[in-house]
Amino acid sequence: EGAADATGTESDAPRDERWHSTLARVREHAARHLPAHLVPSVWARIDHVPLTRHHKVDRAALPAPGPTGEQVASRPPRTDRERELCALFGTVLGLPAVGPDTDFFTAGGHSLTALRLKSKIETVLDVRIPVSILFDAPTPAALAARLDAPATAHGRAP
Structure with missing residues (x-):
């Protein structure tokens, strides 16, 4: 079992x-x-x-876990917003490089680090978001798309 x-x-x-x-x-x-x-x-x-x-x-x-292929940069960010979010994800996760398609939770994030990321995003990008958006859009690319959408799911445009 x-x-x-x-x-x-x-x-x-x-x-x-x-x-x-x-x-x-x-x-x-x-x-x-x-x-x-x-x-x-x-x-x-x-x-x-x-x-x-x-x-x-x-x-x-056992070897200490390090960044895996899915945790490091897979492609360069396409927009400034993606670049900013990649940097914030990397800071919170303690990873040297995070790509736009890196899944926050796959890369080691959990509910407490999601709260830290939410706080950093709100401070640095001057937006207000619910923590649930990180579960719905767990990659920098997906989150950038949500934040850049004209009417965002979190109630107001950034």
């Missing part, structure tokens, strides 16, 4: 496509069956799982 640790294997081709597809399914499953605070916010792909001499996962030997 549950597992303390999860591992998976994959073939090398097409490695990234299969990884992202599998990860999306695992995330969805975890979100459906676990309380929100038990769903990992950071996922990492590793080549092997280090084991202790008792054949248990050696947590101390």
Whole structure:
């Protein structure tokens, strides 16, 4: 019914496509069956799982998670608004680079960091937004589109 640790294997081709597809399914499953605070916010792909001499996962030997391909810049921002939001996402998430298509929650964000991001966006961009917009538009590109729309979903144009 549950597992303390999860591992998976994959073939090398097409490695990234299969990884992202599998990860999306695992995330969805975890979100459906676990309380929100038990769903990992950071996922990492590793080549092997280090084991202790008792054949248990050696947590101390696991590599520290770092930015993954989906957390770093995937394409340059197209607008000034996207550029500003990428910088704010990176600051709040503690990442050196965030692309316009980086999903806030996939990159390690959670409800508390969403509140910090909301506050920074309101201060820097001089707009008022509900925190729910970050759940509806979790990437800098999607959020920029929402903020730049003539009549925004949050009630007033920026």
